[in-house]
Amino acid sequence: MKRFRSFLPLLAAIAFLLVTFALWVPENRFLTFGNLIDLAQQISVNGILAFGLTLVILIGGIDLSVGAVVALSGVICVSVLGVAGPIGGLAAGLGATVLFGIANGLCAARTSMPPFIITLATMLVARGMALGFNESRPLPIDADQTFILALGNAILLHGWLPLPVVVMVAVFAVSAVLLHLTRFGQHLFAIGGNREAARFTGIPITRHEVAVYALCGLCAGIAGMIHASQLYSAEPGAGQGFELSAIAAVVVGGTSFSGGIGSLPGTFLGAIIIGILDKGLNQAGVHFSLQYVVKGMVILVAVYTDVRRRKGTAQ
Amino acid sequence: MTPTSESTATLLALRGIRKHFGGVVALDGVDFELRAREIHALLGENGAGKSTLINVLGGIHRPDEGEIRVDGEAAQIGSVTDADRLGIRLIHQELALAPNLSIADNLFLGREPVRFGLLDRRRLVADAERLRDELGLPELGDVRVRVGKLNIARRQLVEIARALAIRVRILVLDEPTASLSESETEALFGKLRRLRGQGVGIIYISHRLEEISRLADRITVLRDGRSIGTQRAADLDMQRLITWMVGRELKEHYPRPPHTPGEVALSVRGLRAPGVNDVSFDLRCGEVLGLAGLVGAGRTELAHVLGGLVPATGGEIVIGGRPVRLSSPADARAAGIALVPEDRKRDGLVMTQTVGFNLALPWTHLWSRGLMPDHRRRGAIVARAVKGFAIKAGSADAKIGTLSGGNQQKVVVGKWMEQPPKILILDEPTHGVDVGAREEIFALIGRLVTQRMAVLLISSDLPEVMNLSHRLALYRDGRIVRQGAAADFTPEQVMAELTREAPRTSPPAENAAHTKEGLHQL
Numbered sequence: 100m101k102r103f104r105s106f107l108p109l110l111a112a113i114a115f116l117l118v119t120f121a122l123w124v125p126e127n128r129f130l131t132f133g134n135l136i137d138l139a140q141q142i143s144v145n146g147i148l149a150f151g152l153t154l155v156i157l158i159g160g161i162d163l164s165v166g167a168v169v170a171l172s173g174v175i176c177v178s179v180l181g182v183a184g185p186i187g188g189l190a191a192g193l194g195a196t197v198l199f200g201i202a203n204g205l206c207a208a209r210t211s212m213p214p215f216i217i218t219l220a221t222m223l224v225a226r227g228m229a230l231g232f233n234e235s236r237p238l239p240i241d242a243d244q245t246f247i248l249a250l251g252n253a254i255l256l257h258g259w260l261p262l263p264v265v266v267m268v269a270v271f272a273v274s275a276v277l278l279h280l281t282r283f284g285q286h287l288f289a290i291g292g293n294r295e296a297a298r299f300t301g302i303p304i305t306r307h308e309v310a311v312y313a314l315c316g317l318c319a320g321i322a323g324m325i326h327a328s329q330l331y332s333a334e335p336g337a338g339q340g341f342e343l344s345a346i347a348a349v350v351v352g353g354t355s356f357s358g359g360i361g362s363l364p365g366t367f368l369g370a371i372i373i374g375i376l377d378k379g380l381n382q383a384g385v386h387f388s389l390q391y392v393v394k395g396m397v398i399l400v401a402v403y404t405d406v407r408r409r410k411g412t413a414q
Numbered sequence: 415m416t417p418t419s420e421s422t423a424t425l426l427a428l429r430g431i432r433k434h435f436g437g438v439v440a441l442d443g444v445d446f447e448l449r450a451r452e453i454h455a456l457l458g459e460n461g462a463g464k465s466t467l468i469n470v471l472g473g474i475h476r477p478d479e480g481e482i483r484v485d486g487e488a489a490q491i492g493s494v495t496d497a498d499r500l501g502i503r504l505i506h507q508e509l510a511l512a513p514n515l516s517i518a519d520n521l522f523l524g525r526e527p528v529r530f531g532l533l534d535r536r537r538l539v540a541d542a543e544r545l546r547d548e549l550g551l552p553e554l555g556d557v558r559v560r561v562g563k564l565n566i567a568r569r570q571l572v573e574i575a576r577a578l579a580i581r582v583r584i585l586v587l588d589e590p591t592a593s594l595s596e597s598e599t600e601a602l603f604g605k606l607r608r609l610r611g612q613g614v615g616i617i618y619i620s621h622r623l624e625e626i627s628r629l630a631d632r633i634t635v636l637r638d639g640r641s642i643g644t645q646r647a648a649d650l651d652m653q654r655l656i657t658w659m660v661g662r663e664l665k666e667h668y669p670r671p672p673h674t675p676g677e678v679a680l681s682v683r684g685l686r687a688p689g690v691n692d693v694s695f696d697l698r699c700g701e702v703l704g705l706a707g708l709v710g711a712g713r714t715e716l717a718h719v720l721g722g723l724v725p726a727t728g729g730e731i732v733i734g735g736r737p738v739r740l741s742s743p744a745d746a747r748a749a750g751i752a753l754v755p756e757d758r759k760r761d762g763l764v765m766t767q768t769v770g771f772n773l774a775l776p777w778t779h780l781w782s783r784g785l786m787p788d789h790r791r792r793g794a795i796v797a798r799a800v801k802g803f804a805i806k807a808g809s810a811d812a813k814i815g816t817l818s819g820g821n822q823q824k825v826v827v828g829k830w831m832e833q834p835p836k837i838l839i840l841d842e843p844t845h846g847v848d849v850g851a852r853e854e855i856f857a858l859i860g861r862l863v864t865q866r867m868a869v870l871l872i873s874s875d876l877p878e879v880m881n882l883s884h885r886l887a888l889y890r891d892g893r894i895v896r897q898g899a900a901a902d903f904t905p906e907q908v909m910a911e912l913t914r915e916a917p918r919t920s921p922p923a924e925n926a927a928h929t930k931e932g933l934h935q936l
Contacts, residue, residue: 293511
């Protein structure tokens with residue numbers, strides 16, 4: 100119950116935004132069934148990215164490369180599709196992104212380079228690798244690749260349940276169990292709260308840290324395939340700025356940037372808030388320049404409340 | 415080192431332990447022996463190798479050479495897990511707890527109960543409660559409370575409970591009382607004595623000679639990575655211990671400067687602020703006023719008000735006959751007050767910078783012409799401070815972190831002396847400073863006082879504050895409860911006054927740790 104109460108402000112924010120846009124968006128186009136299904140579908144990519152990032156931020160790290168990895172995953176998957184089929188494509192794309200995450204994790208765990216700088220650099224590397232495919236032009240997905248196309252577009256249960264939403268919920272469930280119900284997750288909280296304490300306790304920090312970045316890479320890989328599927332093509336330039344939206348979702352969801360505090364349900368709600376804002380402002384006809392301003396303000400307010408809250412309880 | 419009647423089997427034996435980090439030799443052939451049912455104190459100045467030695471025992475560092483025997487059998491301690499298996503538990507100086515997790519979580523960190531692959535939270539809490547009750551630590555209270563909300567003393571208890579959660583045979587404590595009040599220290603000692611009775615061997619590291627003489631059975635001194643000698647506490651020779659530690663004779667412990675009080679430099683009347691309730695005192699030029707109080711009594715809060723860091727909510731501060739308002743550190747400085755803060759690394763120094771940078775920092779207006787720095791003037795300011803305060807540093811360009819704690823402290827004091835303040839406030843000036851450097855800091859205080867400076871010495875170290883001060887003010891719960899000439903007080907009186915229980919609103923569990931009466935229940 101106590102835990103539930105900490106999500107109340109986020110739930111209230113969601114309700115507030117839904118009502119606001121229901122009233123604001125012309126011709127009552129916002130609160131319609133189709134529009135909400137659409138909204139859920141749009142949230143899925145950002146949500147999956149944010150789940151992986153939550154783990155990274157929780158241990159006091161950051162991964163700026165996820166946006167570029169979205170593009171990399173897409174182009175690798177689609178390039179391999181024609182040769183090795185959908186399973187081969189998925190395996191190649193996800194394998195590559197997990198390896199990328201492991202590389203990030205090894206740099207973060209084994210060197211004293213700050214994760215911000217590491218992943219800023221690997222973001223460029225991943226982007227460059229993606230742009231190396233097909234002379235930086237989009238790679239269309241063949242119409243007969245029904246499985247891959249379904250990944251981002253299929254709607255199950257007679258138009259009730261988009262497949263990408265199913266994937267997002269599955270990723271959420273797995274990562275939430277991992278973080279909140281297992282020893283591994285408990286150790287991540289310990290590492291984020293006091294790295295030295297975790298080390299003195301005998302928790303294998305390097306292994307855990309590498310695993311976290313690898314999971315984040317995996318999430319970015321999954322998100323990249325859904326994104327490519329939704330675009331019907333893998334675009335080497337895709338995913339620009341995705342890392343920022345995902346970080347916004349994590350932070351709005353109450354995960355502390357200094358590590359040790361946060362939750363996956365919170366991130367889920369954060370992703371929903373960012374998604375509603377994006378779609379609602381768009382449909383309300385707000386100029387895109389102003390959309391940036393509004394989103395920026397929302398993040399500021401969220402972080403400010405987070406800092407205020409921590410001031411009251413920490414140390 | 416003759417065997418005594420109470421001696422029992424050797425639990426742990428170290429022979430010729432060596433360890434170096436790069437070119438620095440941290441341990442240079444240490445021999446050490448710990449028996450069962452023994453509290454063995456490990457003494458040494460900062461950098462003597464104590465921390466490295468216990469990290470070797472805890473499996474955090476691997477020795478380059480030497481032999482470790484546990485129960486007479488050669489042992490390899492390559493990891494924390496190995497140490498656990500041998501029943502060796504470390505309690506570190508910097509408490510190794512995760513503040514964002516609950517007491518229960520911390521107690522079983524790394525050994526959480528699991529059911530069907532998932533964390534069994536219910537059992538975690540139940541196990542923690544059972545452990546708390548078995549160990550007789552009711553002060554821990556609700557084990558679901560986050561550690562970040564606990565005070566230092568209770569965090570220490572969590573550490574100890576965690577060390578005892580598994581079968582412990584050798585318990586190692588590194589400066590456990592550094593942030594504890596006198597009564598909390600006594601409570602801790604009670605616990606350690608009980609553990610000793612249960613057959614645990616305890617290695618106890620501390621700077622504080624007094625407390626070691628009360629607690630330990632034997633005392634071993636380390637210096638420069640070598641074991642210098644071992645003494646039975648029963649035939650303790652304080653002078654010899656100090657000689658062992660510093661490698662030279664230290665004549666006088668506390669050189670109190672002559673008392674020649676002048677005019678009133680600082681007069682405080684009815685001062686109020688958060689944690690400060692109605693404080694009044696006069697501080698004269700050329701005298702040391704000692705403010706003795708336990709941790710948490712509100713001493714640092716008072717220092718912060720006088721340093722302009724926290725605004726006063728009531729009362730009057732008069733300096734040189736004129737009432738002043740101190741609403742910023744700049745105001746305090748303009749009024750002639752310099753504050754040497756309790757946590758020098760956090761509040762007193764720019765740790766990423768050099769000795770010279772820190773010494774010259776308050777005087778930028780003296781060594782800059784327009785926007786251009788005047789390197790000659792800056793150099794002169796730095797050189798005067800280094801020379802005047804005998805700061806031992808490789809050079810003025812050495813990183814401040816490479817200095818010993820005592821020399822860092824001299825930088826914190828010395829940086830104000832280009833144009834000396836009238837009033838110097840020292841908040842725990844010898845925290846984490848070794849014996850030799852303590853003497854130097856005491857001498858420094860003496861010199862400043864003979865130069866007519868008014869010094870407010872805030873300290874929880876009773877011998878220090880009683881012997882250095884001319885006048886003493888006993889501070890409790892944000893109030894001065896008694897003041898007078900230092901010679902009129904006995905240590906027993908001071909202790910009794912400081913630990914007297916004041917009406918509190920905090921829960922009883924917290925209270926018990928603050929009172930002498932609470933000790934007997936432990």
